[in-house]
Amino acid sequence: MEPSPRRMPTLDEVAERAGVSRTAASRAINNVPHVSRAKRDAVERAVRELGYVPNPTARALATRKVGAVVLAASSDEAGLFADPFFAEVIVGVSAALEQTDLELILLLANTPRGRERLQQMIRSRRADGIMLMALRGDDPLGRLAEEAGMPVVFGGLPLTGEPRWYVDADNRGGARLAAEHFVRTGRTRPVMITGQVNTRVSVAREQGFAEGLTLAGVPLLDVASGAFQEEGGSEAMEQLLDAHPQLDAVFAASDGMAIGALQTLRRRGRQVPEDVSVIGFNDLAGARHTNPPLATVHQPVRALGHEMARMLVSAIDGQDPSPLILPTRLTVRESAAPGATALR
Structure with a gap:
């Protein structure tokens, strides 16, 4: 009687053994930038101990990720991100991204130059996803990102239409x-x-x-x-x-x-x-x-930023998170x- 084949370890098991998130384990295995040396060493040790072999298809998909996300606001006000509201949003976004090793890029994108920079970033795939805020009227920013096939999370609903992924307050x-x-x-x-x-x-x-x-x-x-x-x-x-x-x-x-x-x-x-x-x-x-x-x-302004980032990370990882409306009082x-x- 032949022995039953040994079950192959999963990425989740590697992440648990290394004490890191699933996203961090995937990035370390696929040699994606912006993973700390300590986490990379822990993942490599877990891979050796468990005998983990990456799925070739998953590996090919993962290596296309660059380890960065964009928070873009449709505003030409230079002090926007120092505004107390947006400062709280940024704190929430940063807290959520701490667990993922993703780099945060802030971008003002209401001027022609700002929109051009965002377009270049999308076309060259220099980000894995985008969070959009402060959209006015029929703003072209949402269409720019969504037409590129990149995950996009809206902070607050735009004036027209209803995007796939958004976080808003009541x-x-x-x-x-x-x-x-x-x-x-x-x-x-x-x-x-x-x-x-x-x-x-x-x-x-x-x-x-x-x-x-x-x-x-x-x-x-x-x-x-x-x-x-x-x-x-x-x-x-x-x-x-x-x-x-x-x-x-x-x-x-x-x-x-x-x-x-x-x-x-x-x-x-x-x-x-x-x-x-x-x-x-x-x-x-x-x-x-x-x-x-x-x-x-x-x-809950800080929670707004936190949930936007969590939603974007889920979308980047191939999931389909539900839109979220936060309560007010x-x-x-x-x-x-x-x-x-x-x-x-």
Whole structure:
């Protein structure tokens, strides 16, 4: 009787023996760049001990990977990645990639030169996948990447269409929470400061806020755009005060714009929250240090970046991850304190 053939060890068993992720083991075996010496040595030792033989087809596929992913934003603002929101996203992305030995490349891609750089990167396959953020209108960046057959994960949905892979926050539901809080605390003359009107996030937050007010029978007096900038929020607040001197509540679609609104309200002699209640969106660290502390809709910004990176790594590894919507919640602070009484 002939002995039964010995079962061949798997890549997962090699990774477990080496104490590394499956992705790291694959990259070490296939001599892909950006794998630390310690991990490479551990994988090589596990391969010898287990007698692992790589699958030729899998090996051919793996060697086409370059060990880098791109986080590209459709913006020409040089300080974008230093913005507190994007800084938190980058922290989340980096944390997820720490376990994979993938290099992160940051790219501003709203200018013709930026788009050209992204095109060159795609055509030369200098990245294994792309994360796209801050898309406006019918942005060509998504089509550029997807047409190249490269895995693409969207951070936030684009204004048109629905991509295969994306991570977003419940923007509409979060804005509705702000409206419900104003109604619950007796505010009857609310206004809104929105971001860029050609972005899905602005549209969703405006829709959610208007829905919450409509369900309660409270009219939305007016909307002005602050372009997601502190200065824009300040200017929008000026416009709204001039048009509606008796307004008693302001929902700003970002913390930065809400901070600008607070500055204008103070300059115009309005007390917050006694005269005007103010709520922002994002709940970044700076919201706790405004005067007064800013009530805001919390979205898990760092988790947004982390889940984008995790989703992209899964797609690169040949899986088909499901899109993800992260929950939002209202963080009530002094700028929208329930006990304050609006002047009538």
